[in-house]
Amino acid sequence: MPISPRDFDFVRNLVHQRSAIVLEAGKETLVESRLSLLARREGIDSVDELFRRLHADPAAGKLHVQVVEAMTTNETLFFRDIYPFDMLRNIILPDLFKKREVEKRLTIWSAGCSGGQEPYSLAIMLKEQFPQYMNWNIRLLACDLSTEMIARAREGRFSQFEVNRGLPASLLVKYFHQKGIDWQVREDIRRMVEFSEMNLAAPWPALPYADIVFMRNVLIYFNVETKRGILAQARKTLRPDGYLFLGTAETTFNIDENFDRFQNEKAWCYRPKKTP
Ligand SMILES: C[S@@+](CC[C@H](N)C(=O)[O-])C[C@H]1O[C@@H](n2cnc3c(N)ncnc32)[C@H](O)[C@@H]1O
Known part of the structure; x- marks a missing residue:
């Protein structure tokens, strides 16, 4: 039985308040199926019982956090979309390594890192392609709203299915070791990434x-107002000659006009507009 409009609104408001994620009307089935999974995992008899517990404790406990996390979409893979990684390797990193020659410092951030495939792809690429810079102060930061995703990412353990997605076999055998039926990222790669929980839609801590x-x-997953706020904070965090990568279905256009698009062949990213 689909969840009631009251329960759907409850979840919709909770998720929006905590993560800014917008659950559009029509997502009732998605909400229902994710909550069923959560109920089963937590040993709760039914989705109705789960709602009874949520309504009984409107001030929010662990279950509320779990509901929000259950509504995040964590789809990701190693070297996702590949072209941004090519652009980084061929153009952006050589440029930045030259520009930062004196300070020997580079900071790269994966915001919304899910299970860690994205920051580990960046770490592996740096180690593989730019070994001569490994004595620099290179910081790879990675954050996500989801406590569960951050815990998984920190562990760096991936199923066979996950490593089959985007990771060349040569890099799998070089940078991972087998752990039971899974694969774990090598310790030195794991140590390159600093993971933390962070809500991008809330005021950002000093970064x-x-x-x-x-x-x-x-x-x-956000409305325009939230996107605008996040892009403004990203601009403040980026160095004036820095680079912002968004997903292929995302853009700064008509949201924040203080970025210029920077394109090369099949990849593009955004750079803060130069102030006159
Ligand atoms: C679809 S995944 C993208 C992962 C990776 N960046 C990629 O492109 O493959 C989106 C991630 O954003 C996270 N997320 C959603 N809302 C967030 C928020 N308000 N603050 C931080 N992360 C958030 C989700 O938990 C999820 O792991």
Whole structure:
């Protein structure tokens, strides 16, 4: 039985308040199926019982957090879309390594990193393609709203199915070791990434200035007002000559006009507009 309009509104408001994710009308079946999974996982008899518990404790406990996390979409893969990684390897990183030659410092941020495939792809690419810079102060930050995703990402353990998605076999055998039926990222790669929980839609904590921000396939879940607020904060975090990557279905156009699009062949990203 589909969830009632009252329960749907309850989830919709909770999720919007906590994550800014917009659950459009028509997503009732999605909500129902994700909550069924959550109920089963938590040993709760039914979705009705889950709602009874949520309504009984409107002030929010662990279950409320779990409901919000259950509504996030964590789809990701290694070297997703590949072209942005080619652009980084061939154009952007060589440029930045030259520009930062004196300070020998580089900060890259994966915002909305899900299970860690994106920041680990960046770490592996740096190690593989730019070994001569490994003595620099290179910081790879990665954040996500979901506590569960951050815990999984920190562990760096992936199923066979997950490593089959986007990761060349040569990099799998070089940078992962087998753990039971799964694969775990090598310790030195794991240590390159600093994971933290963070809500992009809330005021951001003080962050180090970033040379590159990957914020891909996150903005699509927000309304325009939230996207504008997040892009404004991203601009403040980016160095003036930095680079912002969004997902292929995302853009700054008509949302924040203080970015210029920077395109090369099949990849593009955004750069803060130069102030006159
Ligand atoms: C579809 S995944 C994208 C993962 C990766 N960036 C990629 O492109 O493959 C979106 C991620 O954004 C996270 N997310 C959603 N709302 C968020 C918020 N308000 N703050 C931080 N992360 C959020 C979700 O938990 C999810 O892991």
